[in-house]
Amino acid sequence: ERQRQREAAEAERQRQAAEADRQQQAAEAERRRRAEEDARIAREEHERAAQDAIDAAGQEYEAGRYDSAIARLERFSPPHADVAGALVELRAAVAERLSEAEAAARAEREEAARRQAEEQRLREEEARRQEDEQRAARAARAAALADTSRELASAGQYPQALATLTEATRLDPANAALQELTRQIRDAKTSHEAAERRARELAAKITDAESRLGAGDLGKARKSAEAAAQIDAQAAGAILGRIGEAEARAAQDKAEQQKAAEAARQAREREQKVTALLTKARKAKKPVDALGFLEEAQRLDPQRPELAAQIAQRQAEVAHPTPAAAARPLVGTGVPERKTGRPLSPALLAGGGVAVLLLVVGIWYALRDPTPTPDPKDPGVVTVDPRRTDPVGPTTPDTPPVVAASSVTFNTQPWTRVTLTPVAGGAPATCETPCQLQLAPGDYQMAFENGGLSQPLAERLAVPAGQPVDVRRTMPGFDVDRAVASIVGR
Numbered sequence: 001e002r003q004r005q006r007e008a009a010e011a012e013r014q015r016q017a018a019e020a021d022r023q024q025q026a027a028e029a030e031r032r033r034r035a036e037e038d039a040r041i042a043r044e045e046h047e048r049a050a051q052d053a054i055d056a057a058g059q060e061y062e063a064g065r066y067d068s069a070i071a072r073l074e075r076f077s078p079p080h081a082d083v084a085g086a087l088v089e090l091r092a093a094v095a096e097r098l099s100e101a102e103a104a105a106r107a108e109r110e111e112a113a114r115r116q117a118e119e120q121r122l123r124e125e126e127a128r129r130q131e132d133e134q135r136a137a138r139a140a141r142a143a144a145l146a147d148t149s150r151e152l153a154s155a156g157q158y159p160q161a162l163a164t165l166t167e168a169t170r171l172d173p174a175n176a177a178l179q180e181l182t183r184q185i186r187d188a189k190t191s192h193e194a195a196e197r198r199a200r201e202l203a204a205k206i207t208d209a210e211s212r213l214g215a216g217d218l219g220k221a222r223k224s225a226e227a228a229a230q231i232d233a234q235a236a237g238a239i240l241g242r243i244g245e246a247e248a249r250a251a252q253d254k255a256e257q258q259k260a261a262e263a264a265r266q267a268r269e270r271e272q273k274v275t276a277l278l279t280k281a282r283k284a285k286k287p288v289d290a291l292g293f294l295e296e297a298q299r300l301d302p303q304r305p306e307l308a309a310q311i312a313q314r315q316a317e318v319a320h321p322t323p324a325a326a327a328r329p330l331v332g333t334g335v336p337e338r339k340t341g342r343p344l345s346p347a348l349l350a351g352g353g354v355a356v357l358l359l360v361v362g363i364w365y366a367l368r369d370p371t372p373t374p375d376p377k378d379p380g381v382v383t384v385d386p387r388r389t390d391p392v393g394p395t396t397p398d399t400p401p402v403v404a405a406s407s408v409t410f411n412t413q414p415w416t417r418v419t420l421t422p423v424a425g426g427a428p429a430t431c432e433t434p435c436q437l438q439l440a441p442g443d444y445q446m447a448f449e450n451g452g453l454s455q456p457l458a459e460r461l462a463v464p465a466g467q468p469v470d471v472r473r474t475m476p477g478f479d480v481d482r483a484v485a486s487i488v489g490r
Contacts, residue, residue: 050080066094142172158189214411287317408469416448441465454478
């Protein structure tokens, strides 16, 4: 069975191969037929094209376009026998006609040459006259353009001035004055561009310095301002002055802060020493020792109110020791034994009563409140005994309370001059930003201006009591190009 299947498959393969060969032969025959048909059509088209070229060359020959007729036949491709024969005939006819025309033209040329020589002489004379007139007109036009270029250069329009001079030089290229003027205007243009570039750099540096100054970065602000001063010291003088003022204020604030910190440190040390001395005074067993500690504490802190009272109390104890103090045993001594069973005498009791009375009177005198003594130089100032602990003020009972001023900080872009006028009336306060003012609480009318660098600005400001206020503004209408133009114009 497998053998039969292989034979059938082989037979089918051979049949398909024979069918493919037959189809290939048919296709090849069809291709040859089409190629022969295409060749026939091409020959017919070639014949028609050759005849058309011959006819067109004949028409151009009749119209006198000999070269065109010959060129048409020479360009015909692929070559054709009829076209080649027509080309030979056409060349012969053209040669004959050209020889005839050459003889006639020779006579005409001789006559024309004579007339042309005469006309040439007349034209040369006329050309010389016109050239002289044109040269004079060009020189006059070049002079007028030179004057125009000078005016344009004076107005700062250097590109237009140079373009005008280029036209003038074209009209009068041998004029050395025009070349010199061109060099001068080019130098002026270079100088003007350099000035504008410096002005832009100056404005950028000043703006950066203003921004740094407004932000409180004095180091970078000075660096930008000094760079601006290298470009134009006069223009950068104002910002350098404000930076110097800000640096002086910063240095003063730093010095005050250091001074305050040193004072606080000394006060802490003094407080610690006084507290230690007070502790020693409380622990001292002898009034004399306690009095010494208290006097040392008062020397360190004379303004401490309770020290005077304690010193007075200790002085009274030293001057008039109490029975309890007298009965307090001294360190290193014994206490005599009192005999019992014997009553005290009336004289001894009377002496003890007098001693107690004297002690009470001494304590009252040391601790009593002294009467304030008016100062003869200023009746409103009262001299108070340092031992007094209650505050004593001026005799005027209706002294108004002190109102805390507020710190108001101003920062603007660009810099401005700030004027603050109290709404309720009073003297106005002014400063240049960045700056800080101490203002009483209330309503103020603010006005900002900077000499035309930007539009002025007016606002109202309410200042609270004892609270800092930060005012930051960006001025309307600030134009860097206009600022540069104002600096260049100056």
